[in-house]
Amino acid sequence: MSATNLLQFDRAGLVDWFAAHGEKPFRARQVFRWIHHKGAAGFAGMSDLAKPLRSWLEAEATIQGLSVLTEKRSSDGTVKWLFDVGAGDAVETVFIPEAQRNTLCVSSQAGCAMACRFCSTGAQGFSRNLTTAEILAQLWHAEFAMRAQLGLAPGERAISNVVMMGMGEPLQNYAALVPALRVMLDDDGYGLSRRRVTVSTSGVVPMIDRLAADCPVALAVSLHAPNDALRDDLVPLNRKYPLAELLAACERYLVHAPRDFITFEYCMLDGVNDQPEHARQLVELLRNRFACKFNLIPFNPFPQSGLRRSTPQSVAAFAQILVDAGFVTTVRKTRGEDIDAACGQLAGDVQDRTTRKAARGGQSATQPVIPIVAELASSPPHATVARASTVAARRFLEG
Ligand code: SAH
Numbered sequence: 001m002s003a004t005n006l007l008q009f010d011r012a013g014l015v016d017w018f019a020a021h022g023e024k025p026f027r028a029r030q031v032f033r034w035i036h037h038k039g040a041a042g043f044a045g046m047s048d049l050a051k052p053l054r055s056w057l058e059a060e061a062t063i064q065g066l067s068v069l070t071e072k073r074s075s076d077g078t079v080k081w082l083f084d085v086g087a088g089d090a091v092e093t094v095f096i097p098e099a100q101r102n103t104l105c106v107s108s109q110a111g112c113a114m115a116c117r118f119c120s121t122g123a124q125g126f127s128r129n130l131t132t133a134e135i136l137a138q139l140w141h142a143e144f145a146m147r148a149q150l151g152l153a154p155g156e157r158a159i160s161n162v163v164m165m166g167m168g169e170p171l172q173n174y175a176a177l178v179p180a181l182r183v184m185l186d187d188d189g190y191g192l193s194r195r196r197v198t199v200s201t202s203g204v205v206p207m208i209d210r211l212a213a214d215c216p217v218a219l220a221v222s223l224h225a226p227n228d229a230l231r232d233d234l235v236p237l238n239r240k241y242p243l244a245e246l247l248a249a250c251e252r253y254l255v256h257a258p259r260d261f262i263t264f265e266y267c268m269l270d271g272v273n274d275q276p277e278h279a280r281q282l283v284e285l286l287r288n289r290f291a292c293k294f295n296l297i298p299f300n301p302f303p304q305s306g307l308r309r310s311t312p313q314s315v316a317a318f319a320q321i322l323v324d325a326g327f328v329t330t331v332r333k334t335r336g337e338d339i340d341a342a343c344g345q346l347a348g349d350v351q352d353r354t355t356r357k358a359a360r361g362g363q364s365a366t367q368p369v370i371p372i373v374a375e376l377a378s379s380p381p382h383a384t385v386a387r388a389s390t391v392a393a394r395r396f397l398e399g
Pocket residue numbers: 118119120164165166167168169170200201202220221222265266267297298299300301302370371382
């Protein structure tokens with residue numbers, strides 16, 4: 001029987017696993033803290049555990065992170081890891097330091113089935129859901145790598161915020177997501193407050209309600225359009241859960257949310273959704289409805305999209321209409337450009353072994369990294385991920 005990876009468990013799960021083997025809950029808690037407070041990758045050094053228990057754990061369990069294909073550091077301090085998740089899939093995780101906080105952008109899936117028109121992950125199609133262990137391994141690795149790199153004092157935390165804004169639609173991987181969120185929030189885990197953990201969704205309405213019930217962290221909703229016709233085109237999921245349903249779900253979520261507003265992300269696409277008329281429609285849609293703020297994201301182009309980034313003038317004019325109507329509005333700032341973490345694209349070919357490739361006639365595609373950007377103001381930075389074959393990723397590193 002293969003060893004059990006303890007990174008897959010939230011604390012309750014670890015207690016259950018220990019109990020199933022006749023071990024006491026407080027032992028599970030000790031091990032949990034070794035893993036998530038101290039970054040233990042093995043059992044030998046768990047000095048407060050009796051030797052027989054350590055030996056048993058060594059035989060039965062592992063603490064198995066992900067292998068790092070690349071780690072790149074920007075001159076602005078942004079760090080980007082490309083992790084191998086097997087079978088040619090890779091996901092990215094990005095550490096974005098800012099004056100008041102250090103944010104980690106985490107991936108939830110290899111690829112994404114949502115097929116948003118402006119998103120390179122969407123263009124790649126869906127490969128698979130990440131497991132809880134793979135989601136947590138990104139945080140576990142980044143936290144302890146950054147503690148070492150930043151030379152922090154023992155116990156001092158490197159990461160203050162997590163945003164589920166990497167590759168994939170987190171609410172389409174709900175079963176794996178929720179235990180991972182619980183570890184982020186757990187004082188014996190990463191001890192982050194619910195306000196400092198953000199789930200970003202393209203609008204999976206039933207799962208917004210479930211998240212409200214199970215683990216209400218901060219919510220960001222990728223809106224991108226002020227009416228159903230345009231949103232149907234940009235975010236195909238809108239055909240299943242149109243704006244009226246999505247906004248109703250946001251309103252319900254606010255009852256449970258740790259913040260008293262919903263953040264709407266809006267990717268600014270030249271001539272598509274960035275006209276003053278669109279801003280006015282947004283105002284009409286949301287005025288007197290519920291507390292929300294806008295986060296305008298300059299589009300990061302990729303070759304197959306056929307879309308262009310809005311001009312700074314259009315973004316400014318659009319923002320002004322929202323601000324004049326009383327909405328807090330921020331524009332995201334690009335980060336990590338020199339490591340292709342922002343506006344950058346993963347150079348080199350990336351394998352595309354998804355069904356969508358077949359649908360496109362099987363051409364191979366050069367798959368870019370989605371952009372990594374940080375916001376100017378108070379909401380969480382956006383970052384992104386790449387799905388790459390191991391070989392392609394290595395070529396990227398060497399090239
Ligand atoms: N699937 C989730 C979270 C991951 S995408 C979601 O869609 O919300 C995180 C954010 O990046 C989303 O707001 C998404 O719209 C945005 N994004 C995707 N592709 C982009 C691009 N090419 N340029 C700018 N932002 C992009």
